[in-house]
Amino acid sequence: MLKEIYSDLQGQILQAFETLIRMQEASDAFYTDIADKNEAMHIDIDQYNLNEKSANISFKPFATRKPEHQLDLQSWEDLSRSILERACAEIARGAEVIHRLHLGVHQAANKMGAKSDRVGDALRVRVHDTERAIRELEFQRSMMETEQEKMQQETRNLEEARRAKRASLKLAQTRLEGRQDRPGNENNEDAAHAGLLDELNGIVDSIDALDEQITKSK
Template identity: 25%
Template sequence: MEFLGTTQTASYCGSRRSCLFPDPAPTSTTKDTYQSYYLPGYRYLNSWRPSLFYKVSSVPPSPDDQLNPARWPPTVLPSLRSALHARYSPHDWHQTNLVQLKGSEASRHWAGKLNTDSMRLMRDKDQLTYQMQEDSRRNLGERLSNLDFWKAELVYEQECLLTENHALETAKKRLKCAADEAQGPLQVALECLYNREKRMGIDLVHDDVEKSLIKEVDLLKDWQARMRKLAERISQQLGINRDVQHTLEQDLSDKNSAHFIDEKCFNLRNTSDSISFYHGVEKIDGTVSVPETWAKFSEDNIKSSQHARANSIRLRDETEAALENASEEMWSHFTSTNLAFNNRISEVADAKNKLQAQLAKILQEIFQTENTIMLLERSIMAKECPLKVAQTRLEGRTKRPNIELCRDAPQFQLVNEVFTIDDTLQTLKQRLREARDTLQMLVLNKSKLEHELSVKTNSFIIDKKCMDRRKAFPSTPRLVGYT
């Protein structure tokens, strides 16, 4: 039989191989077209491309084609008949077609299964990605709620602490004002003590007024020292409160920053413009706390603030009680000192009045004594002439001659008269000396009374001056620190 044309070698025919079993489905297709899915930005997925390509066989033009433009099939030349024995048999041809069909069917089945699995995998991964994104968004929302809660707690505690600091500052100012206000009564009490040192003589007595003034000075100084110590304690507490306030402000600032960042992250969507790849960011762990320690940090800050506020409240209560007690004790002691002053002034005035009355009596007695002395002197002078007469008579009678020197009655009478007048003169002179001594004593008493009266007058004036200085005493509101 003669074949027309030339036979072309089929492109699917290669080296001879066994036709008993079909070739296994190519595995390189699946390996090249499917890879594990990672998060975006970590590994780029290769586009799927089939590994089987169809090639169009090209046959170079033969010399006959060039010589025969009409392309008539030439007859088989005898020289080519020997090549017919190298061709495949029909069985090989059918077997090859069957193998090719089975291989194509297996490849198609494998590709369909791969497509189905890929679609399911993509749906699962899409759902997983969406669910994880929603979980992340929900966690961010919960985190924002926690941040809002702690922010509200910190803001409330900060406001309470600021209010307490303001109240503590007011208490400190009241203590300083009260201590300054007590300086006036203290100066008055000291001035009273200094003025009472100007008392003279026996009036320099450690009386109830001086005791009360000393107690008043000690009381005022003691309360001033206590108020200054309380003010120092308040200053220290204010320093602690400011440190706690700074901690609260820092914590609140950090939470505001975290809230802004988390809110920005919460509002991010797949269509947002600000999203980008940050390779390796998941490997960086810059966290310094866990939710428990994070919440405990703010809770400890709030507890510290509450403890500081409790100490501040106790200090304010102590300050209020101290100011009230100081005011009551100052007023009580001021009243008792004034009462002692009034009693002392009354005593001095009474003593002064008695001295004045006694001085008046002494002056009257001095006047009487001076009159008596004057009368005694006159009486003595009046007795000199009778004495002279009597003595002259006696002297004259001594000149009587001889027997006429008689101790007669006139002689006895004259002698008796001289002795009597002399005794009278001695008695009057003695009484005159006594009168003069009494006058000197009265004058001395008068001087003493006048000196004592001047002393009492001086003491009376000093105490009255002190009472005039003590008329102005701070009111209770000023003593407790209110201006």
């Protein structure tokens, strides 16, 4: 759009300059004609005021000669009218060009205003979308932080449970090994031995399961 507006205004400005040149030429011709007429009028007045006693009165044997480029009355009137009509035409054309230029500038301003409004609307939509995206990201971040804290707490709980199980494991191993010191035939695989062995294996399985959960949680 900017290139189109620039091109239109540039064309109108160029046309305005060309019109100004023609107006200047017509103006120069018009004022030259006026100056010539004023000079001719002063000459005619001077000749009218002469009398027999005026200075520089003498015989002029070539007074009846026709000077070069002398016009007849009709040609003089036609030329004067042509110069005047040309000046009037250029003035009218200049007024028309000025009107079109003003109109072009006004239209360009309206287009730029409309473009500015559209850009403003687009920016407002963009800002709204960005703010909404930021809010969504902040919400997601909050959810992630909450979830992360929850997972960290679960990991701490699992590690605490593992420490407790390891303490139980040490106790079970100590009891099982301590019963091996029973003398003679008393050192047998009785129900207590089987119970301690099952307990120890269960504790080991629990610790393995906790280790796996801790690894996954991390």
